[in-house]
Amino acid sequence: AFSVSGIxxxxxxxxxxxxxxxxxxxxFTVGLSYAGQFGERATDNAFRGNVNLRF
Known part of the structure; x- marks a missing residue:
């Protein structure tokens, strides 16, 4: 997996x-993540959930 960030x-x-x-x-693993940017003129929020099953 990888992440790409913009300006x-x-x-x-x-x-x-x-x-x-x-x-x-x-x-079996479950997870949640949050990422946010907070500025004077704009905000950005992201939520992500994941489920991992190893066999």
Missing amino acids: PIDRDAFVFEADMNYAVNSS
């Missing part, structure tokens, strides 16, 4: 990211 939404923006993953058992 900043504002010259001086606060950037925040958080991830949370939970291993249900040794082969």
Whole structure:
């Protein structure tokens, strides 16, 4: 997987990211993540969920 970032939404923006993953058992994991940019003229928010199954 990879991430691609574009130009900043504002010259001086606060950037925040958080991830949370939970291993249900040794082969099944679920997770949520959040990313946000907060500027004087604009904001950007993104939420993402994932499910991983290993076999």
